[in-house]
Amino acid sequence: xxxxxxxxxxxxxxxxxxxxxxxxxxxxxxxxxxxxxxxxxxxxxxxxxxxxxxxxxxxxxxxxxxxxxxxxxx
Numbered sequence: 001x002x003x004x005x006x007x008x009x010x011x012x013x014x015x016x017x018x019x020x021x022x023x024x025x026x027x028x029x030x031x032x033x034x035x036x037x038x039x040x041x042x043x044x045x046x047x048x049x050x051x052x053x054x055x056x057x058x059x060x061x062x063x064x065x066x067x068x069x070x071x072x073x074x
Contacts, residue, residue, distance in 0.1 A: 001013035001014060001015045001022065001024055002014055002015065002016075002050075004050065004053055004056065005052075005053025005054070006053050006054055006056075009056065009057045010025050010026050010057040011023055011024070011025060011026075011050075011056050011057045011060075012024050012025065012026055014050040014056070016047050016050065016051075019034055019035045019036075019043070020032055020033060020034040020035070020043065020069070021033050021043055021046050021047055021050060023046075023050075023056065023060065025057075028073070029071060029072065029073050030071070030072040031068040031070070031071050031072075032068060032069050032070040032071075032072075033046060033060075033064060033067065033068050033069065034069045036069070037067050037068055037069040038064045038067040038068070039067075042063055042064050042067070045059065045063075046059060046060070046064070
């Protein structure tokens with residue numbers, strides 16, 4: 001996973017795939033969001049925010065919420 005640039009975020013790392021993004025939060029949980037679970041537009045926006053290193057946690061809490069495909073707990 002790649003480290004998320006914003007050190008004040010709830011997000012600490014992410015991994016981008018063709019049709020998904022995995023997001024690791026400070027609590028250690030990893031969520032996998034996919035085109036089918038959260039929608040293509042939302043996933044593409046999440047990828048952009050992850051690469052910029054700003055706004056990903058806010059976007060998730062406002063737009064995609066619980067639209068994840070899989071949750072891996074610590």
